[in-house]
Amino acid sequence: MTLEDWGWSPFFAKQFRTWQSRGLIPARVIRGEKNYFRVWSENGELTVRFAGKIRHRADGRADLPVVGDWVAIESQPGRRGLIHALLERKSSFARNLPGRRKGKGRERIEQQVIAANVDLILIVCGLDRDYNLRRIERYLTLVSGSGAEALVVLNKADLCADPQYYQHEVEGIAGKSVVQLCMAKDPEQLDFLFDYLQPGKTLALLGSSGVGKSTILNGLLGEQRQKIGAVSDAVGKGRHTTTHRELFLLPLGGILMDNPGMRELHLWGEEEDLSESFTDIEELAIGCKFSDCAHKSEPGCAVRVSVENGNLSSSRLENYHKLKDELTNLHRRR
Template sequence: MCATENISLYSLGWNSHFQNQFESLQSDGLIPGRIFREEKSQYGILTGESEFIAKPSGKLRHLLNSVNERLVVGDWVALNPGSDQSSATVEFLLQRKSSVSRKAASGRKRKSGGQMLEQVIAANMDVIFIVTGLDHDYNVRRIERYLTLVWNSGATPVVVLNKTDLCNDLDERLEEVEEVAIGAPVLAITAKEKKDVIRLQPYFADGKTAALLGSSGAGKSTIINTLLGFEKQKVKEISESVHKGQHTTTHRELILMPEGGILMDNPGMREIQLWGDADDVDSAFHDIELLANDCKFKDCAHESEPGCAVKNAVDSGELDDERLGSFHKMKRELEFLEQRQHKTADAIEKEKWRVIMKNAPKSNKT
């Protein structure tokens, strides 16, 4: 960690959303803090004035277990600082503003019969940089999937095309990506060039938190190192192993940037999987949604229905056939997920926070 003392809570991402919650707690002796590192079952927590190593209290652990939840990097918590810095405990989890999730099979030994569960892996990200190398890593369909995931997380996506020095058809690539990245900025950079990577800075200025998402080898750690000006994150050596996608970022950590803002290297999604409702697909496919307004049937699936404006757009060349294909593919994947859930993700999320908040230490100021 860089200098972690005497940073304002606001520089760590604190805002009125968390302040209001904290004030409604019975917070005698508790202080707000943010989880910046996770190691085994311990958490590194910054409070602005100092740094703590803490474990959740038994009560909190029990409560979180009961709703299939756990503390993750980026979370804001109410901390009991204890008598010394190593006996601190996390007493309460403040409700998240955004979360990045992956789907995970529930415990194998349970009776739930392979129900899919949402597993949060990073919380309270404001911005997510979707990093893709312009080498063998480049895949416009994957960028599209990442975009859906990020829109669903509550964070704002920014697409970063890295390794422009290895790319001979940058204009073509940019055009392709801008076509799918509706509503998200697209930056083309060489991660080793300071003048390039500083273009990322404005997106996570003071008090904002950004995560870098992308395949192993895309250049995420290089971006962080160039911004920092020293080798904080281990970068893979150039060798054949680069192509095998070996994993070098092993733990999740928030990094305070010298120019302000907070960055998180890969939150740890190796194989990207979607989490959300089937309806969420539409938000990543604005163009198809727009065309669908003109379909003859309101519930048109754009498969073989008569009077389908989306199919017509494919026939006329206005819409890429492949793009409609990935729309269908994503819908199917999400519908499958939904069937395996007992409730929708939204309902689970609401119920979860209802249970957590109900168990908050009560304020005596009524």
């Protein structure tokens, strides 16, 4: 195995020069534990911690290493090491992780990087009770700001009477992203993913709990390496079987990140990210009377005319407004 198999490229090599001269070695974070990381380096797999100065210099948690990151480490005896620096990310899929400050009650905002240095994000949805077009729009908006590309995977096609109907529906909102039907419980049906695998390319599985992310991973690994869990009959949701993010090297080449199921997906990004995930609305907006039309109650709004004519669904426009408001709010508070 080489660093290139794990995704090392000139983009990182260039940044690494300054660290190399200090005797550090490059490594990729493949798994995060509570107090330490597992990384892959030219010396194989190592257990590392980060040097205190990284925490001190960090402006927020987004400046700390996450799974997928490339870091500069000082090798230590006993297959251990110390992270001295985080290399700039080529892409990062991040969400806003709202929470309340202890005792203060005021909501805080914080960027949480979920997947770093990923080339292709597989947005996995179940064609069972998980299916939600508006959530897919949310994912696509986050991917458009991440620097990665998206592939929508509609899994559990066997549980759906008319999977093509849903594929068509998602294609209607997915822009240039490909939408694939999938039945991961039969690993032979995963061949369509081979087209996306290549040595050094990183893919990540994202989606709600129970949609079959780990089943897809096991299918591509050709072994039951990752635990999978049944979906609850009562609520139709997964049981959060996967609890850690982790990178796996695939036998056919390529790297795949498995993730825990996500409950909440608050946006982190810029308003411009919407112009990629909602190109249809942005294009219609060219025909609005006012160049700053909000497509709400302005006269001469071409977007609303489109909804009235049935060419644009009102729920898509509603979701566009909702996501836009979320980004505007975020921007104000940052």
